[in-house]
Amino acid sequence: MRLAKAFVPIVMSTILVLTGCAGSGSGGEEKKVLNIYSWADNFNPDVIKDFEQKFGAKVNYDTFGSNEEMLAKLQAGGGQYDLIQPSDYMVKAMINLNLLEELDKSKIPNVENLQDNFKNPPYDPESKHSIVYMSGVTGIAYNKKYIKEAPDSWEDLWNPEYKGRVVLMDDNREVIGMSLKKNGFSNSSVEETELNKAFVDLKALVPNILAFDTNTIKQKFITEETWIGTVWSGDASFIAAENPDIGYVVPKEGGTIFADTYAIPKAGKNKELAHEFINYMMDPEVSVKNYEYIGYSNPNAKALPLHSEEYRNNTMINLSPEELSRTEWLGDVGENLKVYDRLWTELKSGR
Amino acid sequence: MKNKGKLLAVPGLLWLGIFFVIPLLFVVILAFSQRGVYGEIIYTFTLENFSRFFEPLYIQIFFESLIVAVATTLICLLLGYPLAYMITRVNPKWQNAWLLIVMLPFWINFLVRSYAWVIILRSQGLVNTFLQSIGLIDQPLTLLYTPGAVLLGMVYALLPFIILPIYVSLEQLDRKKLEAAYDLGASPLKAFWHVTLPLSMPGVISGSILVFVSSLGMFVVPDIMGGAKSALFGNIIQNQFLSARDWPFGSALSMVVVLFSIILIFLYYRATQSQEKLEGRG
DSSP: OHHHHHHHHHHHHHHHHHHOOOOOOOOOOSSEEEEEEEETTOSOHHHHHHHHHHHTEEEEEEEESSHHHHHHHHHTTOSOOSEEOOBHHHHHHHHHTTOBOOOOGGGOGGGGGBOGGGSSOTTSGGGSSOEEEEEEEEEEEEETTTOOSOOOSGGGGGOGGGTTTEEEOSOHHHHHHHHHHHTTSOTTOOOHHHHHHHHHHHHHHGGGEEEEOSTTHHHHHHTTSOSEEEEEHHHHHHHHHHOTTEEEEOOTTOOEEEEEEEBOBTTOSOHHHHHHHHHHHTSHHHHHHHHHHHTSBOOBTTTGGGSOHHHHTOTTTSOOHHHHHTOEEOOOOGGGHHHHHHHHHHHTTTO | OHHHHHHHTHHHHHHHIIIIIHHHHHHHHHHTSEEOTTSOEEOOOOSHHHHHHTSHHHHHHHHHHHHHHHHHHHHHHHHHHHHHHHHHHSOHHHHHHHHHHHHGGGGSOHHHHHHHHHHHHSTTSHHHHHHHHTTSOSSOOOOSSSHHHHHHHHHHHHHHHHHHHHHHHHHTOOHHHHHHHHHTTOOHHHHIIIIIHHHTHHHHHHHHHHHHHHHHTOOHHHHHTSTTOSOOHHHHHHHHHTTTOOHHHHHHHHHHHHHHHHHHHHHHHHHHHHHHHHTTOO
């Protein structure tokens, strides 16, 4: 079996490749260091460079692919991060887990620039632990080539003509929340009857579903594999830039509004610099440079007049007050996340 | 001398201890713990995670995943055995080239290779574009996001794991035994059936176990090539660690897979031991 033994390391290393190992490192210098943990491509790199120069600091940037991945890393005590960017419902969970530092607003005078509707979000009353960085709404994106009449209701996804053409996000809260909204319930309902109604409807939607996808949903729209589906407004704007046939609506029943935020973990080392960073990013001119690049809506009230016309006229980035009035935040469902996960598993089990 | 040999094993043992035994112990402890309201882990002993596994929903998914794993293993075997057999028969100077081709895909990240399949199979993909251009079909075929696509992805990913062990078994097969069979008048088919196949069984079994166990835990292929529509057991486990924030339940489900694998490997040892006894080596 000599040869067989020679193959063992090969086989083992391929198993490692299969399971996908990732590592990350960060170097330290004499300078002040700000360790940021955020989503990929969430800042204009030039703005980060400006900050480094102005404050004589070094910014390290680690990325996560989901809120849960970020939470898992922080709970495991891995990585000392000074600034993180959790989404709304995760802020609530992290406050409850006592992981977030209370922000010192006196060090962030620019917080005054924030639009009023973001100053007191339900997941973090009075924004004590987090400040909105960017926000968007889950609505319907559709391809006008195949869908002649613009959809106006979540109900439209159930149209039998779209068999095998609908894409939904691969996220239990988004999808079950959507079906709850369709039935006129809260997107975070924990009522058994309401959840069951939403589930029965989703089961009926299965023949129409092409795939569940969050990470590569944009490609599915650009290559026209899918005709219609649930998409974040910012992603819709990205898709429309690549494929001009794409339209986007917030259905009449209303959609889920979400936000990524700035927050400072309790375990962070350089809280002073983290506050300075948040304040710098909320400067109107800096924010314009940043948001024009990332293509998401700027929550900075003072910045809107400074933005380019192209940015201001993009209705997928800047939703109308009427559309925003029909939105609802996802609430943390605590223990009931088990119920959501069970329904989700059942939806995908083919029962 | 004996002790010196043992010393050389220390780094390997340390590696196994730190990167295999300790994480496994964590999984065991987690499997008997509870989930807090916000997904934190409460270290209070409970069997609830295991009793949850026995709910019809999870048992059903487990059995469906078993069926997919068995199908993957059988297809890999049917494709892999003849290929491994052929490689042992070609001119020895070409053997290494063939083995290299078998292992070549491992040089590219598995995720990238899965997305390559998406590009090949999607409705405007290579296959559909080609078939349409030669006028064989009018409408693109639905090749992706189907159970068939999942099976294809699994077989593609795991085929080398069965080819290599079978190749090893066939390569060291004692040709004299085959010659003896021919001398005694056996037809090539009979010689294969009574000599080659039994002697290559260790490779067949170890390769099958590798493929079977790997496919039971696979979650990337059902997500990317299956469109995440029908969850396999690996996806359920992955969900517990991410969206459901229920590490204890996820650990319990992982333990089920581990236990299942241990039973299989135990059976494998029993089988190979009786094999060796048959050959008078045991």
